[in-house]
Amino acid sequence: MAKPRIREAGPDSAATPPQYPIESVDNALRLLLLYAEQPAVRLTEASGYLGVASSTAHRLLAMLQYRGFVRQDPDSKAYTPGPALTVIAASINRRDDARMRARPVLQKLNIDLNETITLARLEGRQVNYIDSIEGTKTVRVISRAGQMMPANCTSTGKAMLSVLSAEELRRLFPDERLKTMTSRSIATRTELEAELERIRRRGYASSTEESEEGVASVAVAVPAHGGAQYAINVSVPLNRMKASAKSQFTTALQTAALELEALLG
Structure with missing residues (x-):
């Protein structure tokens, strides 16, 4: 049987192998990569491809099946992609689609304000920064695109979070103590709830060195389809967040949020 053709690694194929590799994890990931080349994988194919005994391949596939990454066809007994892979792929596609749709709005804001503009998505208790355009000033906040941070710190x-109901917020944060990034981060749920109420009243959120020293920002939420939530943000060095600048940023963000709601809704 011909060995399936596949790249032995993902996009980071030039990376140095980890110092302490875990063979079983590596084999499971290699099995998942097979689905980029073929729609189904039989036990004998998995065993031959990995160079392991059929019993070992079966255990790997059974664990992947348990976690929903593969499913076994009852007739052919071959393993096909499971719902977990579909969910991951759909989530990535949604983020990419949102980024492409929102890009022109971010570009316009970046030109108008000449500061770093960021689009983020709420994922559980984390913020996923899906796109960012830096300003051109010598001293500026660098892009956070691709990073994840605690939502209460940004x-x-x-x-x-201010768009959520009290019940939804408490499901996300069942504990009183919260993860922090700096000494100025919101550290308790009680403090967070009070801050979110202020945000609802004024229509925007702000941060002063809560995620990084020397950085201040303003953000406006952009509710979108399927319950997904986005926000758009202006980040600047702390000494540039004057009252007049904050007012200008907030007005520009609120206008952009209306455009984005139509694009992402």
């Missing part, structure tokens, strides 16, 4: 996160 203006984008607080803006999105």
